[in-house]
Amino acid sequence: MKKWKSSMALLATCVVSATVFSACSNSNDNAGNEASSTPSATPTAAAIPDGKKSWEVDTSPITLDAYLNFSWFANNWTDSAAKEITKETGVSVKISKPVNDDDQKLNLMITSDKLPDIIMADKNSPAWNLMVEKGMLYSLDELAAQYAPELLQDAPKEAFTNYVADDKHTYMYVDFIEGEQYQEEVKKYNALVGTNQPEWSIRQDYLEEIGNPDISTPEAFTAALEQIKAKHPDKMGYYANVGDLVNDKDFQLGTNNMFGNYRYSINGDKIEAGFRSDKFKQELQFMNKLNTLDLLTKDTFIDTKDIFTQKINSGKTISYAWAIGEGTKTPSDNPNTSYKVMAPFDSYTQYRTGGGWNAFGIPKSNKHPERTIRFLAYMASKQGHMVAKWGVEGDKFSGDVVNGPHYSMVDGKPLYLPEYWEVKQKDWSGVSSKNGLGEYWFATNAAWWNEPEWNNTDPAFIEYNKMFGDKVKYVPELENLDPMPNSKEGIILKRVSDLYSQYGVKMIFAKSEEESMSIYEEFLKKADSLGLPQVEAYWTANYQKNAERMGK
Amino acid sequence: MNKPLMATDRRPGSASLRGKLSSPQVILQLMVLPAVLAMVIFNFMPMFGMLIAFKETDLTDGIFGGKWVGFAHFKEIFEDDRFWMAMHNTIGMSILKLVITFAAPILFALIMNEIRSNAYKKVVQTISTLPHFLSYVIVATLCLIFLDPQGIVNHVLMSLHLTKEPIEFMAEAKWFWGLGSALDLWKETGWGAIVFLAAITGVNGEVYEAARMDGAGRLRCIWHINLPAIRSTIMVMLILNIGNLFYGGSNFDQSYLLGNMFNTDRSYTLGYYTLDNGLIQMRYSFAAAADLIISTLSLTLLLLTNWVAKKINGSNIF
Helix, strand or coil: CHHHHHHHHHHHHHHHHHHHHHHHHHHHHHHHHHHHHHHHHCCCCCCCCCCCCHHHCCCCCEEEEEEECCCCCCCCCCCHHHHHHHHHHCEEEEEECCCCCCCHHHHHHHHCCCCCCEEEEECCCHHHHHHHHCCCECCHHHHHHHHCCHHHHHCCHHHHCCCECCCCCECCEECCECCHHHHHHHHHCCCCCCCCCEEEEEEHHHHHHCCCCCCCCHHHHHHHHHHHHHHCCCCEEEECCCCCHHHCCCCCCCCCCCCCCCCEEEECCEEEEHHHCHHHHHHHHHHHHHHHCCCECHHHHCCCHHHHHHHHHCCCEEEEEEEHHHCCCCCCCCCCCCEEECCCCCCCCEEECCECCEEEECECCCCCHHHHHHHHHHHHCHHHHHHHHHCCECCCCCCCCCCCCCEEEECCEEEECHHHHHHHHHCHHHHHHHHCCCCCCCCCCHHHHHHHHCCCCCHHHHHHHHHHHHHEEECHHHCCCCCCCCCHHHHHHHHHHHHHHHHHHHHHCCCCHHHHHHHHHHHHHHHHHHCHHHHHHHHHHHHHHHHHHCCC | CCCCCCCCCCCCCCCCHHHHHHCHHHHHHHCCHHHHHHHHHHHHHHHHHHHHHHEECCCCCCCCCCEECCCHHHHHHHCCHHHHHHHHHHHHHHHHHHHHHHHHHHHHHHHHHHCCCHHHHHHHHHHHHHHHHCCHHHHHHHHHHHCCCCCHHHHHHHHCCCCCCCCCCCCCHHHHHHHHHHHHHHHHHHHHHHHHHHHHHCCCHHHHHHHHHCCCCHHHHHHHHHHHHHHHHHHHHHHHHHHCCCCCCCHHHHHHHHCCCCCHHHHCCHHHHHHHHHHCCCCHHHHHHHHHHHHHHHHHHHHHHHHHHHHHHCCCCC
């Protein structure tokens, strides 16, 4: 009896040990399987029957895991646009995203070699270089030639020429490229300036209260704010859209292009840090002035995006910096008025490189590269744009944002129905969460994507284009100048950025202009001693390389 | 008096090895095997990864790749002002937290034990334990909303005329340590009390009866029965807490979620330093070096506290 008991105990022990460690061995097995199964997926191209698009060949249901390196991404493939995409391609996308926008999760995924079926991240993220170097990605040009030839035709021409790796292959599909095709179209439709143009807004009722004075210069604006603040002491004067200076890559101190400062300041054929320029000094003096006049509060540099939005919605600020699409909100404490987009100061300049924004990559661990590249081709096609962005065609908006109709064809160009567009502009994110239109920008061709928004009869946007149009500059050679974060220059740059975020608020909230300027000088001196000139030399070298490649 | 708290009883006079092996003890000891193996695999083997602290490695090189750089990373860390700032904040914040939050669960447990109504006791205990299960992300967001210059806390303070101007809790560095401790106090007191309550519950009821017969009141009972009953638990918790000073429980969460440019001088902690300069910059060797420094300090502190505790009153954990 005793023997039986002890042997049972021994058995139990073995079972427990086995269960505990089976976890490790299982995952190893899986990894092995994945590795062995992937190569077999590549070789033969499935024949595409005539007249059929590549994504129509196989529309059996399939779920692809996609990682989007953007914590703020709101939709999760449950809205009507997503359902329509699934209907046409069979593909459902399971979206995961990080908690914070600092590449931490992405880096860990790369290190542990656990990539999902689709990776999407800012095209300038150092992660792309790493993944290419490690051979973790499929080359999209080869994959497309084999399975989805449409992609090569539908893509803007820059997509497969400007982003080639050293081996002459393209590993990431960059969207929102503002290349030749786009710049041509955009001018035709008077649509250079869109809803995402950075701007400042001011409360109309308050402005009228003091007799609609001129606010077209920093001085006049400050004076107007002072007058309003005297009447409404409980309101904030100016609310910068910055979150915190840690992410203020263009060194604008929350001034949203109004003073035209940019990350890089071109000095002859050299590149210097933007905060060395006079423009930076002007914006600093302006912000410091706001502070000394009690028109700026510290929470503007502390609040999270949610709190920022909520404070503006409730009308707690006299003016704020955001984008045109969010620039005409109605404050909840006075439904009869709204904020209005301010005319830019003379100094307003927005530099654009036109190099696109988000990139789409297919890791080699993807078990269905064929379906994935076809999904990409679909998203990059005009048909894909119709479903993901344009919506349903029709003549009259029914009031139903989900079933539409959303747009009509005017002179061969899609145009959102004005009634729908109005609803959408009033509640951008609310409408997006219902119909998903405009949210799945996975492979956008900037021209097609934006077409239905281009309305050269919309007086507001004609006006906005007049206001901001000649203040937009395309400088493609400023694209991607930054060093890798773990390189010598990258480490210096990190130190300088830390220093900037620490000193930035000290300069702004200094008690006087002299004090502010002396803190600024101290900051420059420290930045130099950290080795900033080395970073600037690195920028300059890259800039000259870019310029050469682009024949400038 | 020098008996370690967690040691098992040893039988006097040891039997022969053969006798030991054939005894049922062997089977029982074998049951620990899975746990021991798990610890070897998941806790001890990864320690070899510390090697990269002395190397310059890339993501692609792995632990054994890369070239040796000796103490270069350590040198860089010790020369970095931000490291010392982080060190200063970590120690300061941890000590403050230790002082403020260590006694609270003990007091709370003693008070809870005096509650007569069982139903009421359960309600209180549930409510006080709940905050522990809230993620710090949520706590931090609530904190930002409540402590906003136009938020509820300032509203109350101003209505009560305790302050004229709204207090900028998040914008003034001086508030940060206190704020961190207060959040911890709110979040962990109920949870921390569980251990002590359990120890008090273990006291035999006859002891109380005897004490009351001798004329002891409530306070006397607490002082002479309850406190001594949980004394060893208190010591163990204290030693563990001090050993954890550098990693400091919630320090990282608070630093990461509530830190901003105005309070960096007080909110930047070692955990954040490792993340900020190591992982985010993809400098894994550097991060390993920074963490090795923290671990070494922690271990030293733990051993030291244990030794001191043993010297003073014989309560030690190993």
